[in-house]
Amino acid sequence: MKSRSRRNFLSNGLALGCSLAASPLFTPMTFASAPWENRLVVIILRGGMDGLDVVRPVGAPEFADLRAHALDDGGHDLDGFFALHPALGGLMPLWQEGDLGFVHAVSTPYRDKRSHFDGQDILEAGSGEASAGRIRDGWLNRLLQNVPGAHAETAYAIGRADMLLTRGAARIADWSPDAALSLSPQAERLLETVMHDDPLFRDAVTEALTLSAADVAEANGQDESDDGDTMGGMQNMMQKARSGARPETIASFAAKRLRGDTRIAAFSLNGFDTHARQRAGLPRALDQLQKAILTLKQELGPVWGKTAVVAMTEFGRTARVNGSGGTDHGTAGAMVLAGGAVRGGRVVSDWPGLDEAALYNRRDLLPTRDLRAHTGWMLRGLFGVEAQLLESTVFPGLDLGGNPGLIL
Numbered sequence: 001m002k003s004r005s006r007r008n009f010l011s012n013g014l015a016l017g018c019s020l021a022a023s024p025l026f027t028p029m030t031f032a033s034a035p036w037e038n039r040l041v042v043i044i045l046r047g048g049m050d051g052l053d054v055v056r057p058v059g060a061p062e063f064a065d066l067r068a069h070a071l072d073d074g075g076h077d078l079d080g081f082f083a084l085h086p087a088l089g090g091l092m093p094l095w096q097e098g099d100l101g102f103v104h105a106v107s108t109p110y111r112d113k114r115s116h117f118d119g120q121d122i123l124e125a126g127s128g129e130a131s132a133g134r135i136r137d138g139w140l141n142r143l144l145q146n147v148p149g150a151h152a153e154t155a156y157a158i159g160r161a162d163m164l165l166t167r168g169a170a171r172i173a174d175w176s177p178d179a180a181l182s183l184s185p186q187a188e189r190l191l192e193t194v195m196h197d198d199p200l201f202r203d204a205v206t207e208a209l210t211l212s213a214a215d216v217a218e219a220n221g222q223d224e225s226d227d228g229d230t231m232g233g234m235q236n237m238m239q240k241a242r243s244g245a246r247p248e249t250i251a252s253f254a255a256k257r258l259r260g261d262t263r264i265a266a267f268s269l270n271g272f273d274t275h276a277r278q279r280a281g282l283p284r285a286l287d288q289l290q291k292a293i294l295t296l297k298q299e300l301g302p303v304w305g306k307t308a309v310v311a312m313t314e315f316g317r318t319a320r321v322n323g324s325g326g327t328d329h330g331t332a333g334a335m336v337l338a339g340g341a342v343r344g345g346r347v348v349s350d351w352p353g354l355d356e357a358a359l360y361n362r363r364d365l366l367p368t369r370d371l372r373a374h375t376g377w378m379l380r381g382l383f384g385v386e387a388q389l390l391e392s393t394v395f396p397g398l399d400l401g402g403n404p405g406l407i408l
Contacts, residue, residue: 029250030166030266031257032140034150038341038382039258039307041296042140042165042266045289046120047273049313050327051334052365053282055102055347056083062354066319069279078102082347087283090290094297094338099304101342101406103335103374104349107315107367114329116273119314124164126372126395137168139372140266143379143394145169165266247292255299258307272313276324293338305340308382308407312336312371318363319354330364335374341382343408348374372398374406381407 056070057063059081064071075083076092082104084092094100109129110122122129126139144150145168247269254265269292271285289311297304316333332352337344350368352358360366376390376398391398 029254030140030163030264031254031262032144032150032166032264033261034144034147034263034383036263036383037306038263039300039303039339040264040378040382041254041258041307041309041339042264043289043292043309043311043336044120044124044163044165044266044268045272045285045311045313046116046268046270047285047313048116048119048315048317048329049272049285049333050274050278050282050317050330051104051313051332052316052319053278053327054085054088054286054336055104055334056085057081057104057351057354058083060351060354066354067321069321073279078347085282085286087286088290090294091338094293095345098345099297099338099340099342101337101344102347103337103371103404103406104347105332105352105365105368106335106349106371106374107332108371110315111331112361114315114331116314116329121164123312123314123371126375126398128397138163138165139375139394140166140264141168143385144264146389146393147383163266163268247288248295251292251295252299255296255303258300259303269311274317274326275322275328276326278321278326281326289336293336297338307339308341308378309338310335310375310378311338312375316365319359319365320363331360332365332367335371337378337406341407343405348404348406369401370398373400374404376400377403378406 052063052067053070055078056067056075058071058075073086075086076089076095077083078095082102084095091100108119108122109127110119111129124138126142144166250267254267258265269285269288271281271288274281274285293309293311296307296309300307312335313333315329315331317327317330319330320327322328352366352368354365356362358366372395376385376387376395377400379385379390379394380387380400380403385394387400391400
């Protein structure tokens with residue numbers, strides 16, 4: 001059974017994903033294969049990551065007054081002006097190798113309302129602020145619609161909506177790296193009876209059960225024919241899934257696909273909404289990001305040299321710390337770049353300054369460039385996407401501007 005094509009299963013198993021939509025256990029992930037050698041990993045950091053705390057402008061004279069705590073707990077010097085949050089210290093070897101970089105003082109076109117829902121929609125749709133709440137497709141999906149020979153495979157959170165980032169007319173399919181489908185023999189017989197006259201759905205469920213058993217057996221070092229051990233393994237995996245997929249698991253699953261035909265992977269990490277006690281909460285969220293990046297590097301092997309990872313968030317946070325030791329929803333923030341295809345060892349920014357007059361609405365870091373422009377130049381550098389397609393279709397209304405040279 002292991003010789004059967006997972007891609008065929010993914011394409012045939014759409015109905016299965018819909019039928020299991022009541023179980024909110026899994027992490028959204030998206031994959032796409034395309035006629036390129038380079039790879040792209042997009043990580044959505046949900047909650048509004050505080051770019052000023054992650055990539056700290058310690059060389060700015062105003063920073064000490066705005067973020068005294070950031071000077072108290074140190075950090076890792078990047079270039080004499082910016083320092084990296086201590087929780088990301090494990091990434092410093094990548095910085096030194098030129099495989100890690102940052103873009104600062106950027107944002108989507110979203111302004112002022114500071115809603116997570118609208119902000120994330122605009123981020124994933126790659127559109128302007130006026131389209132908030134009326135967005136139907138995502139920028140990665142529009143890219144795939146315009147690439148001859150591209151084939152999309154999507155594995156999303158069962159019981160949750162698929163990522164808007166890849167929603168659209170391009171063909172997608174559903175699966176999850178942690179989805180272990182476990183049914184009793186009685187339930188399987190009932191399904192067979194119910195689905196007797198629906199061969200498409202019957203075949204999809206049958207294949208899903210078989211593949212899930214194969215995955216569990218492989219994960220537990222067992223033979224698929226050992227039904228007792230396999231069922232126990234399924235139950236163990238389901239228990240682990242209920243506690244949420246670890247970033248290492250997500251990244252490992254992504255790396256496995258990227259070593260094959262897959263060229264684009266996307267998933268999200270949560271925990272970046274730090275309204276209170278940010279010194280405790282942000283390190284936990286950053287640890288997820290660090291583990292995901294390091295796992296990708298380790299498991300991609302030589303493919304790492306052809307890979308660019310970009311982590312982006314819906315907006316930044318206020319320049320000043322609030323009374324609860326946190327920060328509120330802001331505007332400009334930072335992007336994290338990693339991978340062997342990235343021209344790292346740099347913080348790319350048209351730095352606006354932190355004095356009160358320079359802040360956006362006298363409260364937030366001022367955006368000096370559209371986040372979509374940097375993303376567009378990454379797509380152009382990695383995949384040779386035409387500028388006209390990027391500005392008119394992938395990111396409608398975007399002015400790419402000058403090339404920041406993010407890709408080698």
